[in-house]
Amino acid sequence: MYTDSMNDSTNSKSEKARASHTPVAKSPLSQNRINPVQPNKTVEQSNTSQQNTEKYIATDPYFSVQNLIVGYDDTIVVNGLSLMLEQGEIGCFLGYSGCGKTTALRAIAGLEQSRGGTIYLNNQRLTEKNACQSFAVAPAKRGMGMVFQDYALFGHLSVAKNIAFGLNKWSSADKKARVAEMLSLVELTEHADKRPNELSGGQQQRVALARALAPKPKLLLLDEPFSNLDVVLRESLAMNVRDILKRTNTTAILVTHDQNEAFALADKVGVMDKGRLVQWARPSELYHEPVSPFVAEFVGEGAMIDGIIKEGHVETALGNIYRRMEVYDESGQPQYCEYDYPNGTPIKVLVRPDDIIHDDDSTQTALVIGRVFRGANYLYRLQLDDGQTVLSLVASHHNHAIGSHIGILPLLEHVVVFDEKDINATTWSEYDRSSRMDEEV
Numbered sequence: 557m558y559t560d561s562m563n564d565s566t567n568s569k570s571e572k573a574r575a576s577h578t579p580v581a582k583s584p585l586s587q588n589r590i591n592p593v594q595p596n597k598t599v600e601q602s603n604t605s606q607q608n609t610e611k612y613i614a615t616d617p618y619f620s621v622q623n624l625i626v627g628y629d630d631t632i633v634v635n636g637l638s639l640m641l642e643q644g645e646i647g648c649f650l651g652y653s654g655c656g657k658t659t660a661l662r663a664i665a666g667l668e669q670s671r672g673g674t675i676y677l678n679n680q681r682l683t684e685k686n687a688c689q690s691f692a693v694a695p696a697k698r699g700m701g702m703v704f705q706d707y708a709l710f711g712h713l714s715v716a717k718n719i720a721f722g723l724n725k726w727s728s729a730d731k732k733a734r735v736a737e738m739l740s741l742v743e744l745t746e747h748a749d750k751r752p753n754e755l756s757g758g759q760q761q762r763v764a765l766a767r768a769l770a771p772k773p774k775l776l777l778l779d780e781p782f783s784n785l786d787v788v789l790r791e792s793l794a795m796n797v798r799d800i801l802k803r804t805n806t807t808a809i810l811v812t813h814d815q816n817e818a819f820a821l822a823d824k825v826g827v828m829d830k831g832r833l834v835q836w837a838r839p840s841e842l843y844h845e846p847v848s849p850f851v852a853e854f855v856g857e858g859a860m861i862d863g864i865i866k867e868g869h870v871e872t873a874l875g876n877i878y879r880r881m882e883v884y885d886e887s888g889q890p891q892y893c894e895y896d897y898p899n900g901t902p903i904k905v906l907v908r909p910d911d912i913i914h915d916d917d918s919t920q921t922a923l924v925i926g927r928v929f930r931g932a933n934y935l936y937r938l939q940l941d942d943g944q945t946v947l948s949l950v951a952s953h954h955n956h957a958i959g960s961h962i963g964i965l966p967l968l969e970h971v972v973v974f975d976e977k978d979i980n981a982t983t984w985s986e987y988d989r990s991s992r993m994d995e996e997v
Protein backbone atom coordinates (compact mmCIF):
# COMPACT_ATOMS: atom_id res chain seq x y z
CA MET A 557 0.00 0.00 0.00
CA TYR A 558 1.22 3.42 -0.79
CA THR A 559 2.31 5.41 2.25
CA ASP A 560 1.22 8.95 1.68
CA SER A 561 3.62 10.75 3.93
CA MET A 562 6.59 8.44 4.31
CA ASN A 563 8.72 10.88 2.44
CA ASP A 564 8.91 13.64 4.94
CA SER A 565 12.49 14.60 4.25
CA THR A 566 12.49 17.33 6.84
CA ASN A 567 14.50 16.60 9.93
CA SER A 568 14.47 19.77 11.93
CA LYS A 569 11.95 22.26 13.19
CA SER A 570 13.24 25.00 10.93
CA GLU A 571 13.20 22.70 7.94
CA LYS A 572 9.64 21.65 8.69
CA ALA A 573 8.67 25.28 9.06
CA ARG A 574 10.11 26.01 5.65
CA ALA A 575 8.51 22.96 4.12
CA SER A 576 5.16 24.48 4.89
CA HIS A 577 6.06 27.28 2.48
CA THR A 578 7.31 24.85 -0.11
CA PRO A 579 5.50 24.49 -3.40
CA VAL A 580 5.06 20.77 -3.82
CA ALA A 581 4.27 19.16 -7.15
CA LYS A 582 1.57 16.63 -6.36
CA SER A 583 -0.27 14.10 -8.32
CA PRO A 584 -3.13 12.26 -6.68
CA LEU A 585 -1.04 9.14 -6.30
CA SER A 586 2.23 10.75 -5.44
CA GLN A 587 1.37 13.20 -2.77
CA ASN A 588 3.71 14.84 -0.35
CA ARG A 589 6.83 14.31 -2.37
CA ILE A 590 9.11 17.21 -1.67
CA ASN A 591 10.42 18.88 -4.78
CA PRO A 592 13.01 21.63 -5.14
CA VAL A 593 12.32 24.11 -2.45
CA GLN A 594 12.00 27.83 -2.05
CA PRO A 595 13.21 29.32 1.19
CA ASN A 596 10.92 31.85 2.78
CA LYS A 597 12.88 34.92 1.88
CA THR A 598 11.51 38.18 0.63
CA VAL A 599 13.94 39.87 -1.70
CA GLU A 600 13.64 43.60 -1.87
CA GLN A 601 12.87 44.65 -5.39
CA SER A 602 15.24 47.49 -6.11
CA ASN A 603 17.81 48.56 -8.62
CA THR A 604 20.57 48.69 -6.09
CA SER A 605 23.62 46.55 -6.66
CA GLN A 606 24.18 46.29 -2.90
CA GLN A 607 23.85 42.79 -1.60
CA ASN A 608 22.41 41.71 1.74
CA THR A 609 19.83 44.41 1.87
CA GLU A 610 17.02 42.09 2.86
CA LYS A 611 16.34 40.89 6.35
CA TYR A 612 17.11 37.29 7.17
CA ILE A 613 15.10 35.33 9.61
CA ALA A 614 16.10 32.47 11.82
CA THR A 615 14.69 29.79 9.57
CA ASP A 616 16.67 30.79 6.49
CA PRO A 617 18.79 27.95 5.16
CA TYR A 618 22.58 28.18 5.17
CA PHE A 619 22.76 27.76 1.40
CA SER A 620 19.98 28.18 -1.10
CA VAL A 621 19.51 28.53 -4.81
CA GLN A 622 16.26 29.91 -6.18
CA ASN A 623 15.19 29.49 -9.76
CA LEU A 624 18.69 29.51 -11.26
CA ILE A 625 18.81 29.75 -15.05
CA VAL A 626 22.04 29.32 -17.04
CA GLY A 627 22.51 29.01 -20.78
CA TYR A 628 25.00 29.06 -23.58
CA ASP A 629 24.05 31.07 -26.67
CA ASP A 630 20.45 30.10 -27.53
CA THR A 631 20.32 27.05 -25.28
CA ILE A 632 19.11 26.96 -21.69
CA VAL A 633 21.24 24.37 -19.89
CA VAL A 634 20.10 24.86 -16.29
CA ASN A 635 16.42 25.66 -16.04
CA GLY A 636 14.88 26.96 -12.83
CA LEU A 637 17.08 25.10 -10.36
CA SER A 638 16.09 25.54 -6.71
CA LEU A 639 17.51 23.81 -3.67
CA MET A 640 18.74 24.39 -0.16
CA LEU A 641 21.24 22.94 2.30
CA GLU A 642 21.76 23.40 6.00
CA GLN A 643 25.26 24.06 7.27
CA GLY A 644 27.32 20.87 7.22
CA GLU A 645 24.99 19.11 4.78
CA ILE A 646 26.30 17.51 1.61
CA GLY A 647 24.25 17.82 -1.56
CA CYS A 648 24.75 16.13 -4.90
CA PHE A 649 23.70 16.67 -8.50
CA LEU A 650 23.12 13.30 -10.12
CA GLY A 651 22.21 12.83 -13.75
CA TYR A 652 23.12 11.63 -17.20
CA SER A 653 25.97 13.19 -19.12
CA GLY A 654 25.01 16.59 -20.51
CA CYS A 655 22.05 17.24 -18.19
CA GLY A 656 23.68 20.40 -16.81
CA LYS A 657 25.29 19.25 -13.55
CA THR A 658 28.68 20.89 -14.09
CA THR A 659 27.11 24.06 -15.47
CA ALA A 660 24.96 24.36 -12.35
CA LEU A 661 28.02 23.87 -10.13
CA ARG A 662 30.04 26.42 -12.10
CA ALA A 663 27.21 28.94 -11.90
CA ILE A 664 27.10 28.49 -8.11
CA ALA A 665 30.86 29.11 -8.06
CA GLY A 666 30.35 32.21 -10.21
CA LEU A 667 32.34 30.74 -13.09
CA GLU A 668 29.28 30.87 -15.37
CA GLN A 669 26.94 33.83 -15.56
CA SER A 670 23.36 33.11 -14.62
CA ARG A 671 20.44 34.44 -16.67
CA GLY A 672 18.07 34.38 -13.77
CA GLY A 673 17.76 33.36 -10.16
CA THR A 674 19.28 34.05 -6.77
CA ILE A 675 21.95 32.33 -4.68
CA TYR A 676 22.40 32.83 -0.93
CA LEU A 677 25.26 31.51 1.17
CA ASN A 678 25.66 32.02 4.89
CA ASN A 679 23.32 35.02 4.97
CA GLN A 680 24.96 36.64 1.97
CA ARG A 681 23.22 37.12 -1.35
CA LEU A 682 25.70 36.12 -4.06
CA THR A 683 23.66 36.67 -7.18
CA GLU A 684 20.44 38.30 -8.10
CA LYS A 685 19.17 38.47 -11.62
CA ASN A 686 15.61 39.45 -12.38
CA ALA A 687 13.70 42.19 -14.14
CA CYS A 688 14.56 44.70 -11.41
CA GLN A 689 18.16 44.07 -10.54
CA SER A 690 21.29 42.25 -11.49
CA PHE A 691 24.51 41.64 -9.63
CA ALA A 692 26.95 38.86 -8.92
CA VAL A 693 29.68 38.51 -6.32
CA ALA A 694 33.01 37.68 -7.99
CA PRO A 695 34.02 33.99 -7.79
CA ALA A 696 37.07 34.67 -5.61
CA LYS A 697 34.91 36.54 -3.09
CA ARG A 698 32.27 33.84 -2.65
CA GLY A 699 34.26 31.88 -0.08
CA MET A 700 33.93 28.65 -2.03
CA GLY A 701 36.49 25.90 -2.57
CA MET A 702 36.52 23.60 -5.55
CA VAL A 703 37.83 20.09 -6.20
CA PHE A 704 38.09 19.28 -9.88
CA GLN A 705 37.86 16.01 -11.77
CA ASP A 706 41.60 16.06 -12.62
CA TYR A 707 42.53 17.41 -9.13
CA ALA A 708 44.44 20.33 -10.79
CA LEU A 709 47.39 19.93 -8.43
CA PHE A 710 50.59 21.87 -9.04
CA GLY A 711 53.08 19.25 -10.22
CA HIS A 712 56.15 21.31 -9.31
CA LEU A 713 55.04 21.88 -5.71
CA SER A 714 55.19 19.46 -2.79
CA VAL A 715 52.01 18.13 -1.20
CA ALA A 716 52.40 20.59 1.70
CA LYS A 717 52.91 23.54 -0.66
CA ASN A 718 49.90 22.51 -2.71
CA ILE A 719 47.79 22.54 0.45
CA ALA A 720 49.24 25.91 1.53
CA PHE A 721 48.50 27.47 -1.86
CA GLY A 722 45.26 29.20 -0.88
CA LEU A 723 46.61 30.44 2.45
CA ASN A 724 48.82 33.27 1.22
CA LYS A 725 47.11 35.81 3.45
CA TRP A 726 47.65 33.71 6.56
CA SER A 727 50.61 34.30 8.90
CA SER A 728 53.36 31.75 8.41
CA ALA A 729 52.71 30.19 11.84
CA ASP A 730 48.98 29.84 11.14
CA LYS A 731 49.66 28.53 7.66
CA LYS A 732 52.08 25.88 8.99
CA ALA A 733 49.59 24.76 11.61
CA ARG A 734 46.72 24.61 9.10
CA VAL A 735 48.74 22.58 6.58
CA ALA A 736 49.74 20.13 9.33
CA GLU A 737 46.08 19.87 10.38
CA MET A 738 44.95 19.22 6.81
CA LEU A 739 47.71 16.65 6.20
CA SER A 740 46.61 14.82 9.31
CA LEU A 741 42.93 15.07 8.32
CA VAL A 742 43.55 13.37 4.98
CA GLU A 743 46.17 11.02 6.49
CA LEU A 744 49.03 12.17 4.29
CA THR A 745 51.39 13.61 6.89
CA GLU A 746 54.25 11.34 5.89
CA HIS A 747 53.85 12.39 2.24
CA ALA A 748 54.10 16.15 2.92
CA ASP A 749 57.34 16.62 0.97
CA LYS A 750 56.46 14.44 -2.02
CA ARG A 751 55.38 15.76 -5.39
CA PRO A 752 51.88 14.83 -6.62
CA ASN A 753 53.26 12.45 -9.27
CA GLU A 754 54.78 10.34 -6.50
CA LEU A 755 51.31 9.64 -5.08
CA SER A 756 48.52 7.25 -6.08
CA GLY A 757 45.33 8.60 -7.67
CA GLY A 758 43.42 8.29 -4.39
CA GLN A 759 46.18 10.11 -2.48
CA GLN A 760 46.24 12.90 -5.07
CA GLN A 761 42.51 13.23 -4.70
CA ARG A 762 42.95 13.64 -0.94
CA VAL A 763 45.59 16.35 -1.50
CA ALA A 764 43.11 18.20 -3.71
CA LEU A 765 40.50 17.89 -0.99
CA ALA A 766 42.92 19.13 1.69
CA ARG A 767 43.92 22.08 -0.50
CA ALA A 768 40.28 23.05 -1.04
CA LEU A 769 39.42 22.68 2.66
CA ALA A 770 42.49 24.52 4.00
CA PRO A 771 41.08 28.08 3.66
CA LYS A 772 37.88 26.93 5.44
CA PRO A 773 35.47 27.48 2.54
CA LYS A 774 31.87 28.33 3.29
CA LEU A 775 30.89 25.91 0.54
CA LEU A 776 32.94 23.17 -1.09
CA LEU A 777 32.16 22.21 -4.69
CA LEU A 778 33.33 18.82 -5.96
CA ASP A 779 33.09 18.14 -9.70
CA GLU A 780 33.26 14.38 -10.39
CA PRO A 781 36.14 14.09 -7.89
CA PHE A 782 36.40 10.31 -8.11
CA SER A 783 35.98 9.76 -11.83
CA ASN A 784 39.69 9.06 -12.42
CA LEU A 785 39.74 6.32 -9.81
CA ASP A 786 38.86 2.66 -10.15
CA VAL A 787 35.39 1.54 -9.12
CA VAL A 788 36.42 -0.27 -5.92
CA LEU A 789 38.40 2.72 -4.66
CA ARG A 790 35.60 5.16 -5.49
CA GLU A 791 33.10 3.97 -2.96
CA SER A 792 35.56 3.66 -0.09
CA LEU A 793 37.03 7.07 -0.91
CA ALA A 794 33.56 8.59 -1.12
CA MET A 795 32.85 7.35 2.41
CA ASN A 796 36.24 8.65 3.52
CA VAL A 797 35.54 12.08 2.02
CA ARG A 798 32.11 12.16 3.66
CA ASP A 799 33.75 11.43 6.99
CA ILE A 800 36.23 14.31 6.49
CA LEU A 801 33.51 16.75 5.43
CA LYS A 802 31.35 15.81 8.40
CA ARG A 803 34.25 16.14 10.84
CA THR A 804 34.95 19.64 9.53
CA ASN A 805 31.22 20.51 9.32
CA THR A 806 31.77 21.50 5.69
CA THR A 807 28.77 22.25 3.50
CA ALA A 808 29.40 20.76 0.07
CA ILE A 809 27.92 19.99 -3.32
CA LEU A 810 29.12 17.08 -5.40
CA VAL A 811 28.53 16.44 -9.09
CA THR A 812 28.44 12.84 -10.25
CA HIS A 813 26.68 10.46 -12.61
CA ASP A 814 27.39 7.55 -10.26
CA GLN A 815 24.46 6.72 -8.02
CA ASN A 816 26.53 4.68 -5.55
CA GLU A 817 28.89 7.60 -5.11
CA ALA A 818 25.98 9.99 -4.57
CA PHE A 819 24.40 7.71 -1.98
CA ALA A 820 27.70 7.08 -0.16
CA LEU A 821 28.51 10.75 0.17
CA ALA A 822 25.44 12.94 0.10
CA ASP A 823 22.69 13.86 2.54
CA LYS A 824 20.51 15.27 -0.24
CA VAL A 825 20.62 14.16 -3.85
CA GLY A 826 19.15 16.07 -6.77
CA VAL A 827 18.31 14.07 -9.87
CA MET A 828 18.70 16.29 -12.92
CA ASP A 829 17.11 15.81 -16.33
CA LYS A 830 17.68 18.19 -19.23
CA GLY A 831 18.65 21.10 -17.00
CA ARG A 832 15.85 20.59 -14.48
CA LEU A 833 16.15 19.33 -10.94
CA VAL A 834 13.46 16.67 -10.95
CA GLN A 835 13.70 15.70 -7.28
CA TRP A 836 15.85 16.94 -4.40
CA ALA A 837 15.64 14.51 -1.51
CA ARG A 838 17.43 12.17 0.85
CA PRO A 839 18.84 9.07 -0.88
CA SER A 840 16.38 6.66 0.75
CA GLU A 841 13.49 8.88 -0.28
CA LEU A 842 14.70 8.96 -3.87
CA TYR A 843 14.87 5.19 -3.90
CA HIS A 844 11.61 4.45 -2.14
CA GLU A 845 9.53 7.40 -3.29
CA PRO A 846 10.69 8.65 -6.67
CA VAL A 847 8.46 11.45 -7.93
CA SER A 848 8.43 10.15 -11.48
CA PRO A 849 9.31 7.07 -13.52
CA PHE A 850 12.39 8.97 -14.70
CA VAL A 851 13.75 9.23 -11.15
CA ALA A 852 12.73 5.63 -10.51
CA GLU A 853 14.79 4.54 -13.47
CA PHE A 854 17.81 6.60 -12.60
CA VAL A 855 17.92 5.57 -8.98
CA GLY A 856 18.09 1.86 -8.35
CA GLU A 857 16.65 -1.12 -10.14
CA GLY A 858 13.09 -2.23 -10.50
CA ALA A 859 10.24 -3.04 -12.84
CA MET A 860 6.96 -1.36 -13.69
CA ILE A 861 3.85 -3.50 -13.65
CA ASP A 862 0.32 -2.61 -14.70
CA GLY A 863 -2.44 -1.84 -12.25
CA ILE A 864 -6.02 -0.72 -12.52
CA ILE A 865 -8.20 1.23 -10.12
CA LYS A 866 -11.04 -0.81 -8.64
CA GLU A 867 -13.25 0.46 -5.81
CA GLY A 868 -10.58 2.85 -4.53
CA HIS A 869 -7.62 0.47 -4.57
CA VAL A 870 -5.17 -0.69 -7.24
CA GLU A 871 -5.45 -4.22 -8.56
CA THR A 872 -2.24 -5.79 -9.87
CA ALA A 873 -0.94 -9.23 -10.78
CA LEU A 874 0.90 -9.23 -7.43
CA GLY A 875 -2.19 -8.38 -5.39
CA ASN A 876 -4.21 -5.36 -4.31
CA ILE A 877 -2.58 -2.10 -3.26
CA TYR A 878 -4.41 0.06 -0.71
CA ARG A 879 -3.68 3.70 -0.07
CA ARG A 880 -2.19 4.13 3.36
CA MET A 881 -2.51 7.36 5.33
CA GLU A 882 -0.11 8.71 7.91
CA VAL A 883 -2.79 8.06 10.50
CA TYR A 884 -2.82 5.18 12.99
CA ASP A 885 -5.53 3.80 15.22
CA GLU A 886 -5.18 3.30 18.97
CA SER A 887 -3.44 -0.03 18.53
CA GLY A 888 -0.93 1.52 16.10
CA GLN A 889 -2.46 0.04 12.96
CA PRO A 890 -2.22 2.23 9.85
CA GLN A 891 -5.43 3.64 8.39
CA TYR A 892 -6.34 3.51 4.74
CA CYS A 893 -8.30 5.67 2.35
CA GLU A 894 -9.40 5.32 -1.25
CA TYR A 895 -7.49 6.41 -4.31
CA ASP A 896 -9.34 9.28 -5.88
CA TYR A 897 -9.81 7.74 -9.33
CA PRO A 898 -12.73 6.19 -11.17
CA ASN A 899 -12.89 2.45 -11.65
CA GLY A 900 -10.85 1.28 -14.62
CA THR A 901 -8.16 4.02 -14.43
CA PRO A 902 -4.80 2.54 -15.56
CA ILE A 903 -1.93 2.81 -13.08
CA LYS A 904 1.76 1.87 -13.19
CA VAL A 905 3.37 0.34 -10.14
CA LEU A 906 7.10 0.50 -9.40
CA VAL A 907 8.28 -2.74 -7.79
CA ARG A 908 11.86 -2.78 -6.46
CA PRO A 909 13.84 -6.03 -6.16
CA ASP A 910 13.59 -5.77 -2.36
CA ASP A 911 9.77 -5.59 -2.63
CA ILE A 912 9.66 -9.23 -3.80
CA ILE A 913 10.72 -11.63 -1.06
CA HIS A 914 11.50 -15.23 -1.95
CA ASP A 915 9.49 -17.53 0.30
CA ASP A 916 9.40 -21.29 -0.28
CA ASP A 917 6.17 -21.58 1.70
CA SER A 918 4.26 -19.01 -0.33
CA THR A 919 1.40 -20.21 -2.52
CA GLN A 920 2.15 -17.34 -4.93
CA THR A 921 4.86 -18.41 -7.38
CA ALA A 922 6.78 -16.95 -10.32
CA LEU A 923 8.92 -18.41 -13.08
CA VAL A 924 12.68 -17.73 -13.00
CA ILE A 925 13.54 -16.37 -16.45
CA GLY A 926 16.93 -14.78 -15.67
CA ARG A 927 19.41 -14.24 -12.88
CA VAL A 928 22.62 -12.42 -12.12
CA PHE A 929 25.05 -13.61 -9.45
CA ARG A 930 26.14 -10.74 -7.20
CA GLY A 931 28.11 -12.50 -4.52
CA ALA A 932 25.86 -12.22 -1.48
CA ASN A 933 22.73 -12.16 -3.65
CA TYR A 934 21.18 -13.32 -6.87
CA LEU A 935 19.12 -10.77 -8.74
CA TYR A 936 16.35 -12.92 -10.20
CA ARG A 937 14.12 -11.89 -13.08
CA LEU A 938 10.76 -13.46 -12.48
CA GLN A 939 7.77 -13.87 -14.77
CA LEU A 940 4.35 -13.57 -13.18
CA ASP A 941 1.37 -15.69 -14.31
CA ASP A 942 0.13 -12.92 -16.62
CA GLY A 943 3.54 -12.61 -18.35
CA GLN A 944 4.74 -9.42 -16.62
CA THR A 945 8.20 -9.47 -15.07
CA VAL A 946 9.58 -8.30 -11.74
CA LEU A 947 13.02 -8.45 -10.09
CA SER A 948 13.82 -10.08 -6.78
CA LEU A 949 16.95 -9.90 -4.68
CA VAL A 950 17.53 -13.26 -3.03
CA ALA A 951 20.37 -14.50 -0.81
CA SER A 952 22.73 -16.42 -3.08
CA HIS A 953 22.49 -19.69 -1.16
CA HIS A 954 18.99 -19.90 -2.71
CA ASN A 955 20.21 -21.17 -6.04
CA HIS A 956 17.21 -21.61 -8.35
CA ALA A 957 17.68 -22.59 -11.96
CA ILE A 958 16.22 -20.66 -14.86
CA GLY A 959 12.94 -22.35 -15.78
CA SER A 960 12.01 -23.27 -12.20
CA HIS A 961 9.17 -21.75 -10.18
CA ILE A 962 9.85 -20.10 -6.82
CA GLY A 963 7.52 -18.92 -4.07
CA ILE A 964 7.25 -15.14 -3.69
CA LEU A 965 5.89 -12.77 -1.09
CA PRO A 966 5.28 -9.29 -2.52
CA LEU A 967 5.65 -6.45 0.01
CA LEU A 968 2.99 -4.27 -1.53
CA GLU A 969 3.10 -1.68 1.23
CA HIS A 970 6.47 -0.59 -0.18
CA VAL A 971 5.68 -0.17 -3.86
CA VAL A 972 5.21 3.20 -5.53
CA VAL A 973 2.24 3.94 -7.75
CA PHE A 974 2.29 6.38 -10.63
CA ASP A 975 -0.72 7.94 -12.25
CA GLU A 976 -1.19 8.71 -15.93
CA LYS A 977 0.34 12.18 -15.62
CA ASP A 978 3.55 10.75 -14.17
CA ILE A 979 3.66 8.06 -16.81
CA ASN A 980 3.14 10.41 -19.72
CA ALA A 981 6.00 12.57 -18.50
CA THR A 982 8.45 9.75 -19.17
CA THR A 983 8.99 7.09 -21.76
CA TRP A 984 8.44 4.55 -19.06
CA SER A 985 8.52 1.57 -21.44
CA GLU A 986 12.27 2.11 -21.58
CA TYR A 987 12.33 1.76 -17.87
CA ASP A 988 12.18 -1.95 -17.20
CA ARG A 989 15.80 -2.75 -16.47
CA SER A 990 14.97 -6.40 -16.08
CA SER A 991 15.06 -6.68 -19.85
CA ARG A 992 18.56 -5.22 -19.90
CA MET A 993 20.12 -7.55 -17.37
CA ASP A 994 23.22 -9.44 -18.39
CA GLU A 995 21.86 -12.76 -17.46
CA GLU A 996 23.59 -15.89 -16.39
CA VAL A 997 22.15 -18.76 -18.39
Ligand SMILES: Nc1ncnc2c1ncn2[C@@H]1O[C@H](COP(=O)(O)OP(=O)(O)OP(=O)(O)O)[C@@H](O)[C@H]1O
Nearest residue numbers: 628629633651652653654655656657658659660813
Ligand atom coordinates in the same frame (compact mmCIF):
# COMPACT_ATOMS: atom_id res chain seq x y z
N1 LIG B 1 31.08 26.39 -22.59
C1 LIG B 1 30.03 25.85 -23.19
N2 LIG B 1 29.51 26.35 -24.34
C2 LIG B 1 28.43 25.83 -24.93
N3 LIG B 1 27.77 24.73 -24.46
C3 LIG B 1 28.23 24.17 -23.33
C4 LIG B 1 29.39 24.68 -22.64
N4 LIG B 1 29.59 23.91 -21.54
C5 LIG B 1 28.64 22.96 -21.56
N5 LIG B 1 27.83 23.11 -22.63
C6 LIG B 1 26.66 22.27 -22.94
O1 LIG B 1 25.76 22.36 -21.88
C7 LIG B 1 25.15 21.09 -21.64
C8 LIG B 1 25.36 20.69 -20.19
O2 LIG B 1 26.74 20.50 -19.98
P1 LIG B 1 27.31 20.11 -18.56
O3 LIG B 1 28.80 19.98 -18.67
O4 LIG B 1 26.79 21.03 -17.54
O5 LIG B 1 26.64 18.68 -18.35
P2 LIG B 1 26.98 17.56 -17.27
O6 LIG B 1 25.68 17.05 -16.80
O7 LIG B 1 27.94 18.06 -16.26
O8 LIG B 1 27.67 16.46 -18.19
P3 LIG B 1 28.90 15.47 -17.86
O9 LIG B 1 28.42 14.51 -16.82
O10 LIG B 1 29.14 14.82 -19.18
O11 LIG B 1 30.05 16.32 -17.40
C9 LIG B 1 25.76 20.11 -22.62
O12 LIG B 1 24.88 19.99 -23.72
C10 LIG B 1 27.04 20.80 -23.05
O13 LIG B 1 27.37 20.47 -24.37
